[in-house]
Amino acid sequence: MIWKYAMGLFMAAVIIASFLLVPPTQGLGDMGRIIVYHVPTAWVAVLAYLMSMVHSVAFLRTGDMLRDRKAAIAAGLGTLFCVLATVTGAIWARGAWGMFWNWDPRQTSVFLLLMLYAAYFALRASVQDPDRRAKLAAVYAIFAFLTVPFLVFVVPRVYPTLHPNLINVAERRYEMDSILRLVFLSSVVAFTGLYLWMFDLRLRAENLIDQLERERGN
Amino acid sequence: MAISFAVGGMELDPALIAALMWVMLFFTAMTGIARAYVQEEETGTALALRLAADSAAIYIGKVLSSFVLLVGVAIVVVPLYLVLFSVAPAMPLALAATVVLGCLGIAVTGTTLSAIVAQVTAQGSLMTVLSFPVMLPLLWIAISATSTAFVGSNLVALAPDLAFMFFYSGMTFVASLVLVEYI
Numbered sequence: 001m002i003w004k005y006a007m008g009l010f011m012a013a014v015i016i017a018s019f020l021l022v023p024p025t026q027g028l029g030d031m032g033r034i035i036v037y038h039v040p041t042a043w044v045a046v047l048a049y050l051m052s053m054v055h056s057v058a059f060l061r062t063g064d065m066l067r068d069r070k071a072a073i074a075a076g077l078g079t080l081f082c083v084l085a086t087v088t089g090a091i092w093a094r095g096a097w098g099m100f101w102n103w104d105p106r107q108t109s110v111f112l113l114l115m116l117y118a119a120y121f122a123l124r125a126s127v128q129d130p131d132r133r134a135k136l137a138a139v140y141a142i143f144a145f146l147t148v149p150f151l152v153f154v155v156p157r158v159y160p161t162l163h164p165n166l167i168n169v170a171e172r173r174y175e176m177d178s179i180l181r182l183v184f185l186s187s188v189v190a191f192t193g194l195y196l197w198m199f200d201l202r203l204r205a206e207n208l209i210d211q212l213e214r215e216r217g218n
Numbered sequence: 219m220a221i222s223f224a225v226g227g228m229e230l231d232p233a234l235i236a237a238l239m240w241v242m243l244f245f246t247a248m249t250g251i252a253r254a255y256v257q258e259e260e261t262g263t264a265l266a267l268r269l270a271a272d273s274a275a276i277y278i279g280k281v282l283s284s285f286v287l288l289v290g291v292a293i294v295v296v297p298l299y300l301v302l303f304s305v306a307p308a309m310p311l312a313l314a315a316t317v318v319l320g321c322l323g324i325a326v327t328g329t330t331l332s333a334i335v336a337q338v339t340a341q342g343s344l345m346t347v348l349s350f351p352v353m354l355p356l357l358w359i360a361i362s363a364t365s366t367a368f369v370g371s372n373l374v375a376l377a378p379d380l381a382f383m384f385f386y387s388g389m390t391f392v393a394s395l396v397l398v399e400y401i
Binding site: 060123126127138142143147 | 330331334337338339344347348350351352354355358386389390393394397400401
């Protein structure tokens with residue numbers, strides 16, 4: 001329980017710091033602050049999709065229905081954070097590029113990512129039998145995740161994009177000043193914590209629903 | 219035909235012609251490949267087939283037949299398409315390689331998804347819904363390679379695209395061989 005209070009305080013501190021401590025970015029002014037929210041949500045989305053795939057693999061290996069539940073929850077949260085990353089990205093694009101959406105390779109790939117997991121839920125919704133649903137969804141989740149590294153890491157580096165790259169791979173350094181970097185990394189930690197918390201809540205809720213349904217069945 | 223009928227006479231951008239060509243091939247493939255496993259389930263031969271052979275072997279067989287069928291369709295349709303749009307591709311061999319690799323990717327991915335869809339009772343348009351996002355990276359690259367083959371003269375510019383399409387097909391093929399066991 002105590003760590004949830006700590007999480008709340010930490011998140012509040014990050015939000016305050018993002019407005020008061022972080023200096024306006026060169027060329028972007030106050031808009032640069034959105035990096036404290038945009039990048040961590042995108043990171044959590046990829047993390048959640050990865051976890052969904054890991055749980056799917058574990059389900060296929062063990063047949064444990066709890067793993068299937070975890071895979072579905074992780075995919076749902078991944079989609080939520082992916083929507084947040086898309087929206088914050090579009091807001092930033094409006095300011096920096098002049099329009100919300102211009103089919104930049106980054107925007108195209110994030111759009112595909114959303115479609116991919118929308119299809120995952122369409123598949124889950126169209127199968128009635130729980131065992132069969134779990135099996136087919138797991139296979140599709142693994143199959144779908146194969147394209148994620150391509151969409152997230154390959155496309156933006158191969159095709160010309162206007163999206164900024166914060167980590168300069170060639171020179172092995174972060175293109176951020178020290179205060180921004182501190183707040184940014186804290187935000188990544190805070191959002192990851194938030195994801196774990198939400199995951200825990202959703203899992204408990206789903207377990208209760210499952211228990212209730214079984215009791216009603218008896 | 220419908221595409222040509224609708225936009226006939228207009229001067230089109232090579233990228234747009236390439237995109238329309240792949241949209242056409244994609245939907246052609248969907249109607250064919252979607253049947254790959256469904257047919258077995260409907261006629262009740264799926265169980266016998268599963269008893270007789272390893273699921274990976276069945277998968278390879280279905281991929282090969284889909285691939286051959288798709289290339290066969292492309293051999294007829296693509297030249298016809300080029301004639302209708304009066305496109306003279308600058309690099310015909312590169313175009314052929316792109317079409318073959320694209321068909322390979324569609325066959326490999328589509329067959330796996332077809333195996334999933336065959337297990338679902340309410341199929342409807344599920345095949346297209348599942349395939350579209352998974353295949354879009356492939357189609358995206360194929361369209362870019364095709365439009366380069368239409369107008370470009372530099373083969374080197376095409377190499378990464380073709381390499382990607384090959385890599386994509388290989389990756390999904392290996393993953394599918396493992397995954398079809400569980401479907």
